[in-house]
Amino acid sequence: MQTVKRIGGGILFGSMVFLLFLVVFESFLQIPSWLAVAGRLHPMFLHFPIVLLLISFFTMWIPVGKGADNEWLALLRLVAALSAVITAILGMLLSLEDAGEGNVLLLHKWGGVSIAILGFLFYSYHNFLVKHVVFTKLFTIVATFTIIITGHWGANLTHGENYVLAPIQKQQRDLTPPDKAVVFADVIQPILESKCTSCHSTSKLKGELLLENMEGLLAGGKSGPLFIPGQPDTSLLIRRLHLPMDDKKHMPPASKPQLTETESALLYAWIKAGAATEDKLFSLPEQDTFRILATAYLQPAVPTQPVYDFKAADEKKILALNNNYRIIVPLGKNSPALSVNLYGRNIFTSKALEELLPLKQQIVELNLSRLPVKDEDIKLIRQLTNIEKLNLNYTDVTAKGVEQLGTLTKLRELTLSGTAVTAPALEKILPLPELKSVFVWDTKIDSVQLQPLKAKFSNVYIETGFIDNGDVMVALSPPVIKTPQGIFNKTTTIEIRHPFKGVDIRYTLDGTPPDSVSGLLYTEPVAINESVTLIANAYKKGWYGSTPVQAAFIKQGFAPDSISFITKPDPKYSAETPGLLTDGALGDYANFSNGEWLGYQKNEAAYYFFFNNKVTPKNILLQMLQNTGGHIFPPAKVEVWGGMDEGHMQLLGKLAPRVPEKNEPARSLQENIQLTTAELHCLKIILHPVASLPPWHNSKGSPGWIFLSEIVVN
Known part of the structure; x- marks a missing residue:
């Protein structure tokens, strides 16, 4: 034992000298490639000193015997100190290779060196320390705190700012209303803060690039300017975003959260528009692409919380399954449905999925992105019979595994980007009854294979993503309906514009979706003298058609x-x-919680309309909402009664609106009820909700809602 201690002590002393040499001459050193490999072992070794030092510190707080036991404790202190010094040396070598700078990196580096020194002193002067109990205990407290705070700085470096406390802090930022938003501070900067500043901030200045403020963006980094105002296609920022995911220069790195399509489009449009900074968003031209995208970004549609027929899971069971690598949260307030996210590629096993089976009825969303999920794991996923949203991006699932997903009859969204899925495997799951969207970008499925699948399964949106192959096609932004929707008198004209030149705008006036062939071609403002629901799309050769935009004119x-x-x-x-029904303001079909709609479910919607002078109405127009996902349907039946007063009425007209089909989009409805000619002072209008939702609905048998915004008597 003495020989081991003597040799180990010599190695410890030599290692300590080498560490101090690296600290003193750090700025003059350039390490060879074989030492760079050693430096990259730092994350693997750092766990040894943390555990061993804490155990050896703990022995100072409890009574121990003498003799052989103390010999083994001395060996423990030696190994703990030696592992701390070696880890610090590896960390110094890693910092010499990495060009990153910043306050957190500097603090973590000096924290690691301090732990190595404290470990060396604890071993070398142990005989002195045991004679001064109070001082020794204070020493172990300081050293333990140093280990904890240094580990926290290390977590920030590898996982992003405030990684440890992030799960218990509020994640969603408050969105600034578009009419008060400043271009950079309220739109661009929040995107950079959420996806970029974990590596490019004052705490970690990787590539000498600071993205915390506009000054840092304009200064650029060691690779040069980050962007050229007005030239997004040649700007470094945009080029790095569009590099393949496995390219080491792709930003953000593959291990970090990626920008959404909306965020990427906002950065592109911002640079193209000249990269404004202090300007107000609404100071930009109304047809400006960035203004249109940013307005939609700052005013996201209010999500509809679906109704589920299963019971909520035991909260204690959910709490027991939650850990640092598996987060389980309710899908919404008071919702029994659960959303599950798994993390940690290096620690993931099939057991992490198997442990979820007690919650198999409640799990409706499962995110396994970038985990080593294999085909064998699909048999566990298939037991989650109520799952609606499944993310398998960049997993090890092959075509064989994808084919097994065909039993998930409630699946609505499936992401398979970066997997080995094939076109034949995809074809086997596209018939799923509830499936609405599939993402297969960065896979071996090419456009030739996808074309027949898109034609055969037109009800499923298949996203192939952005591929810069010299023949880029991206979606156009929607056209802008300049004429505000609402009530008009006698006649009005509807003006539609698009910010791009050479765009064809196709529209309809009957509420049906237009396409690039059958829709009316917009060439000049459209004059109308009757109530219409306008839907417009934009088309241009070499671009995908835009999403539709809708407005009602009554x-x-x-x-x-x-x-x-x-x-x-x-x-x-x-x-x-009830004056809301005749205020001339039409409800927004994308947001039925904004106070512009009256909602009914448990009873019919019924109103009296009184006229001081006799009127002879010809028809009644109802502006209503259809949103099948939100259980909002047209009424099953509408009745209009009229007479000289409430006690003397006759049926003047009735209507049974068409029941929506499966997967119809949310939209504004205008239903006209023709009336029998009669003079009257009073009208009674009754709308009966759907008593039982259709068999194809996920809440079949439940009563539907009616949402009403305006009633016009003509």
Whole structure:
């Protein structure tokens, strides 16, 4: 034992001298490639000193015997000190190779050196320390704190700022209203903070690039300017975003959270528009692409929380399964549905999935992105029978595994980017009844193979992503309907524009979606003298068509002198007075929680309209909402009664609107009810909700909702 201690002590002393040499002459050293390999072992070795030092410190707080036991404790202190010094040396070598700079890197480096010195002193002067108990305990407390804080700095370097505390802190930022937003501070900077500053901040200045403020962006890094205003295609920032994921220069690195398509499009449009900084968003031209994208980004659609027929899981069970590498959260407030995210490629095993099976009924979203998930694991995933959203991006799943997903009948969204999926395997899962979107970019499936699949399964959106092969096709932004929707008197003209030149705008006036062939071609403002629902798309050769934009225009009718509720709307979707129905403001179909809609589910919607002077109405127009995912359907039946007062009425008209089909998009509805000619002072309008949702709906049998925004008497 003495020989081992003597040899080990000599190695420890020599290692300590070498470490101090690296510290003193750091700025003059250039390491060979074989030492660079050694430096990269730092993350593997750092766990040894943490554990061994803490155990050896703990022995100073408990009584120990003498003799052989103390010999082994001395050996423990030697190994702990030696591992601390070796880890610090490897960390110094790694820092010499890495060009990163910043406060956190500097703090972590000096923290590691301090731990090595403390470990060396603890071993070398142990005989002195045991004679001074109070001082020794204080020494171990300081050393333990140094280990913890140094580890925290290391986690920030490898995983991003505030990695340890991030799960318990608020993740979602507050969005600034578009009319008050500043271009850089409220749109661009939040994107950079969420996806870029973990590597490019004052705490970690990788590549000499600072992205915390506009000054850093303009200064660029060691590779040169980050962007050229007005020239996004030649800007370094955009080029790095579009590099293949496995390219080491791709930004952000593959191990970090990636920019969404919307975020990438915003950066591109911002640079193309000249990279404004202090300008207000609404100071940009109304048709500016960046303004259009940023407005949509700052005003995301309010998600509809679906209703599920299964019970919530035991909260204690969920809490027990949550850990640093598996996060389980409810899909929404008071929702029994669960969303699960798994992390940690190096520690993932099939057991992490198997442990989820007690929650198999409640899990509706599962994210396994970039984990070594294999075909054998699919048999576990298939047991999650209510799963709606599954992310298998960059996993080891092959075509054989993908084919097994055909039993997940409630699956709505599947992401297979970066996997070995094939076109035949994809064809076997596209018939899934609820499937709406599949993502297969960065796979071996080419456009020739996808074309027949897209034609055969037109109800499923298949995303192939951005591929810069010299023949780039990207989606156009939607056209802009300049004329505000609402009530008009006699006649009006509708003006539609698009910021790009040479774009064909196709539109319809009956609420049906236009396409590049059958839609009316917009050439000049459209004159209308009756109520219409306009839907428009933009098309251009070499581009994908835009998403549709919709607006309703309703011709003014007889204004009632007063309105009263016969049945009041649901308190969640109510108004103080029924005057909302004749205020001339049409509800936004993309947001039914904004106070512009009256909602009914448990009873019919019924109103009295009173006219002081006799009127002879010809029809009633109802502006309503259809959102099948939110259980909002047209009414099953509408009745219009009229007479000289409430006690003397006759049925003047009725309507049974068409029941929506599966996968129809959310939209504004205008239903016209033709009336029998009659003079009257009073109208009674009754809308009956759908009593039972259709068999194809995931809440079949439940009652539907009616949402109503405007009633016009013509």
